[in-house]
Amino acid sequence: MVLRKYFYPLDVEVLKPAPSWTANFEVGGDEGVVLGVLDFGVDVRISAGETGSYHVNVPLTGAVTWHQGKDEPRRSVAGRTAGVNLPVGDAYLDSWDGDARLLAVKIGRAELENQLERMLDRPVRGPINLGPVLDIADGPGASWCRLVRMIAADTGNPEGLTGHPVIGARMRESLVTGLLLATEHRYRGPLERRSPALAAPGAIRRVVEAMRAQPGRPFTVADLALIAGVGARALQQSFARYVGMPPMTYLRQLRLGLVHESLRLADPATTTVAQEAYRFGFTHLGRFAVAYRQRYNVSPSETLRR
Numbered sequence: 001m002v003l004r005k006y007f008y009p010l011d012v013e014v015l016k017p018a019p020s021w022t023a024n025f026e027v028g029g030d031e032g033v034v035l036g037v038l039d040f041g042v043d044v045r046i047s048a049g050e051t052g053s054y055h056v057n058v059p060l061t062g063a064v065t066w067h068q069g070k071d072e073p074r075r076s077v078a079g080r081t082a083g084v085n086l087p088v089g090d091a092y093l094d095s096w097d098g099d100a101r102l103l104a105v106k107i108g109r110a111e112l113e114n115q116l117e118r119m120l121d122r123p124v125r126g127p128i129n130l131g132p133v134l135d136i137a138d139g140p141g142a143s144w145c146r147l148v149r150m151i152a153a154d155t156g157n158p159e160g161l162t163g164h165p166v167i168g169a170r171m172r173e174s175l176v177t178g179l180l181l182a183t184e185h186r187y188r189g190p191l192e193r194r195s196p197a198l199a200a201p202g203a204i205r206r207v208v209e210a211m212r213a214q215p216g217r218p219f220t221v222a223d224l225a226l227i228a229g230v231g232a233r234a235l236q237q238s239f240a241r242y243v244g245m246p247p248m249t250y251l252r253q254l255r256l257g258l259v260h261e262s263l264r265l266a267d268p269a270t271t272t273v274a275q276e277a278y279r280f281g282f283t284h285l286g287r288f289a290v291a292y293r294q295r296y297n298v299s300p301s302e303t304l305r306r
Contacts, residue, residue, distance in 0.1 A: 015043040015095065028155035028162070033172045034106040035152040046093040054107040054128075055085040056179065057093075058136060058145055062100030066093045074133060082134040082145070084183060087127045105148055107176055115176045118222055119191055121231030131184035140182035147178055164283060169220050203228040204242050207235070211251050215258055216281040219251060255280045256295055259288075263303040273300040 018041075027036030037060065057064065059078040067073040069089030076083040078100075085091050087109045096102070113126040136145040151171050154160035161167040181191065207228050211219065224247050225235040239247045262276045274285060277300070282288040292300045 011047040013045045013047075015045055016098070018042050018098070028152075029106075032108045032111040033175060034104075035148065035155050036104050037101060037152060038104055039101045040096060040098065042098045044093075044096045046096065048091045050088055051085065051091055051106075052087050053109055054087060054112050054130065054179075055091070056082055056105040056107075056134065056148075057085075058082040058103040058105070058148065060101040060103050062097040064093055064097065064100055064102065065095040066091075068092070068132070071132065076133075080135075080137050082136050082141070084130050084132050084134055086130065103145075103148060103152055105152075105175075107179070111172075112176055112180070115173065115222070116180055116187060116191075118225055118231045119177065119180065119233060120187065121234050124187065128180075128185050128187065130179075134183055140178075144175075144178040144182040147175060151175060167283060169218065173220055173222060201242055203230060204238055207239075207247065208243075208250070211254055215251075215255050216279055218281065219248075221247060251281075252291065253295075255282060256292060259292070259300070260296060260303060263300055264306070266304060268304050271304065273304055276300075 024037075024039045024041070027034065027038075029035050057066070057076060059076050059082070061078050063075055063077040064083070065073050065075045066083050066085075068085050068091050071089075073094050074083060075081075109126065113124060113128060116124050116128060134144075135141045151162060154171075155162045162171055180187075207224050210224070210227050221232045221235065225232045228235050228238070230238070236246055239245065239250065243250055245253075258280050259276050259282070262280070263271075263273065266276065273289075277285055277288050289300060296303065
């Protein structure tokens with residue numbers, strides 16, 4: 001059953017049987033992040049054990065009543081609030097209204113807690129007690145909800161960018177980071193006011209050398225921070241100080257230079273622009289062409305023909 005991607009073990013009880021009803025589940029993602037739009041079409045109750053993951057349930061229509069462990073039941077309503085479950089404590093959806101469509105987000109415990117450690121530049125002890133209710137009517141919660149809806153829609157597309165090794169990883173990273181900045185928890189204050197210690201110049205050199213050694217590798221900021229041995233924020237600030245630009249901007253400029261040199265020396269009879277762009281890590285040819293022209297005042301194809 002598709003719902004087992006979210007909860008297991010799982011018990012679903014139909015509260016108000018109907019002569020005919022249809023459930024729809026559109027689910028995608030990987031072990032780190034699972035997203036889906038769920039619709040039963042009839043009132044149900046769901047009981048689950050400890051999920052071991054963080055869950056955010058966003059009603060797109062209708063409402064659901066839920067609780068976790070010994071907490072009092074709460075009601076999440078479309079356009080107003082979302083419910084947040086922690087990895088520990090039995091989870092219950094006490095009443096899932098028949099007209100409710102739920103955008104369900106499951107984030108692996110390691111995925112969220114490791115990202116928080118990178119943002120803080122120090123270890124944290126989990127689970128992170130995210131606030132049980134997320135305001136999605138306005139503010140950061142509403143922005144995060146719009147991001148999740150966009151990613152969920154793309155996840156259901158077999159040709160979507162969420163399946164791409166580079167772009168998909170960045171989307172998931174943005175989703176997890178956004179949740180940590182939108183929900184209430186004990187690390188929220190430190191996240192907002194922290195000024196992390198800068199990385200040493202030697203650490204920045206290691207990152208630059210890794211980029212130059214594998215320019216086509218689908219690096220994320222988290223990957224580069226791991227190479228430097230610091231958090232993502234410290235890496236960003238260190239690159240701004242020592243290199244004069246963010247790390248991903250430097251990587252893009254490095255890749256543009258390598259493509260330019262390769263096209264300049266290539267034989268147009270046996271080489272294409274697309275081949276060289278993909279070889280050095282550019283996955284969107286339109287944006288690549290724009291960036292190339294801005295830097296070299298000619299198109300990539302002109303460089304190749306010359």
